[in-house]
Amino acid sequence: MQKLRITVLDLVTKGPTRRLFNRIMNANLASIMPQAIAVWCEELGHDVRFVCYTGFEDLSAELLHETDVLFVGAFTRSAQTAYAISNLHRRSGAVTVLGGPHARCYPQDAAKYFDYVLGFTDKPLVEDLLRDRAPQRPVGLQLSAKRQPAALPSLRERWKFVEPTIAKSPFFKMVPMVGSLGCPYTCSFCIDSTVPYQPMSFDQIRDDLRFLLRKVKRPRVAWHDPNFGVRFDDYLSVIEEAVPSRRMRFVAESSLSLLSEAHVKRLERNGFDALLPGVESWYDLGNKSKTGAAVGEAKVRQVAEHVNMILRHVPYVQTNFVLGLDSDRGAEPFELTKRFTDLAPGAYPAFSLLTAYGQAAPLNLELQRAGRVLPFPFFFLDSNHAMNVRPLNYTWPEFYEHAVDLTRYALSGARVRRRFLANRGISTRFLNGVRAVTSGRAKWQAKIGRLLAKDIPIRRFIEGESRELPKFYENRVRESLGPLWEALPVGALMHDQNAYLKSQGEMPAKPRSKLRRPQAAE
Ligand code: B12
Ligand code: SF4
Structure with missing residues (x-):
């Protein structure tokens, strides 16, 4: 060739x-x-x-x-x-x-x-x-290949590309590795809910860890597994064989159901210093958080106890929540999350706005069918700057009011102080502090909330009544793209938000009148 x-x-x-x-x-x-x-x-x-x-x-x-x-x-x-x-x-x-x-x-x-x-x-x-x-x-x-690859290049082979990348980071340098692909769970909003779980070669993982120890003094590995630790004993045994105690640190996304105290203690012994479990909702997905039938306040207490147990062993814990799920209604879910931040003050709460990423997940088909997905430019789809699903049980102003209130609460000076006191170690305290203080999340969401009340094009767009992109959003993309804006192909600012459904030969419903709408602000 x-x-x-x-x-x-x-x-x-x-x-x-x-x-x-x-x-x-x-x-x-x-x-x-x-x-x-x-x-x-x-x-x-x-x-x-x-x-x-x-x-x-x-x-x-x-x-x-x-x-x-x-x-x-x-x-x-x-x-x-x-x-x-x-x-x-x-x-x-x-x-x-x-x-x-x-x-x-x-x-x-x-x-x-x-x-x-x-x-x-x-x-x-x-x-x-x-x-x-x-x-x-x-x-x-x-x-597309028929399935996920059975093997990927080893870290040794990737090193020439990893090294200059981590060199760009001044303090925390995380080396990306992956121990498994797919997931055995079936959370309906997740891209991996339909991809079979598959461990990668344990021999390669062992060899990669030994290689890394020779390259970096006290490396930190970020596991990119969608759900780390499904075959918990196998992974930990490989780590224990390859890495002398405390010579390496690890970060992983793992579901609470895998994080029993015995497992967490073993993770601690092996240098896991950051874990990112998903809680997602107080009413749903109990299998993932090991809370079974417990919902609402009972689940909050159970999850907070669980997270506090993890924090006794692992200094950095980020708990992931999804805001705007169909199982949520009224102020309660937001108040419960506030309560959680009080009961587990050491955890950093990360909030994602419910986002239907095209054909990522089976649930998106249902949302498109119901005409609930909005054509927000991709630029805003990062689970934070826009929610492209019209909420089932909230009007937009109500939703934004709750989201802003919760985010402000979680990132307020009082919470930052409590988090600081509850955390151990300089790195965790520094990272959590910088993260909360520099987060523009509450400010951005409050701005959207305000615009919803007075900007009719924005209101019509977010209600699904108009596909015309309000200038406010267009200007944001233009500013961020800078000179690349001129190179953006015609039409590429917008997309067909129902392309997945249409690829299945179906058409979406008209925007659902059954959804709650506010009294017109006009
Ligand atoms: C690990 C992970 C992370 C890690 C690592 C991110 C990274 N750079 O890979 C961290 C925690 C940093 C992270 C951050 C974010 N994440 Co993330 N993350 C994941 C997770 C759990 C696994 C992805 C993974 O690495 N899998 C292992 C790889 C090998 O497999 P794969 O992704 O399936 O990739 C296959 C193909 O897509 C293809 N492929 C992948 N990349 C490339 C690149 C090229 C050039 C080619 C040719 C092929 C190719 O080959 C692979 C093998 O078949 C997924 C959810 C999931 N369960 O998959 C979410 C996910 C990818 N993340 C998501 C999001 C939204 C984010 C954030 C925006 C969150 C936020 N608000 O900050 C950031 C963005 C980070 C960024 N780089 O822009 C979304 C992405 C949706 C989307 N369409 O954009 C996902 C799908 C979760 C979701 N909400 O559904 N994430
Ligand atoms: S446990 Fe995590 S990775 Fe697995 S299906 Fe659920 S959200 Fe996706």
């Missing part, structure tokens, strides 16, 4: 940033797959340039080099940035390929702006693509 000039771009964020928390953390959000793609392309004999964009680099300078094939890994929030970059590269003759969460969630839309859009990706797929690499326009080709 002809030797190609390949650029692999990991878009960790969507645009320039100066926020201190991003300076500390963005390089730690880098993905494994772009590094894997870079390894595979080199193995296939090509010249590879690898760029991890964290929001602090000069993106236009980084992408000046000549490229035959451009691979971009992007989350949905970076989609517009990715589309503009693809457009620029296509103009200068490159073939462009998109992979990652956005490609998996919105393949129909991405295919308008990329030559190839990849779902599950393995080395044979990449090899076939590079062999053909014919430009595919106006509509790109959607390709």
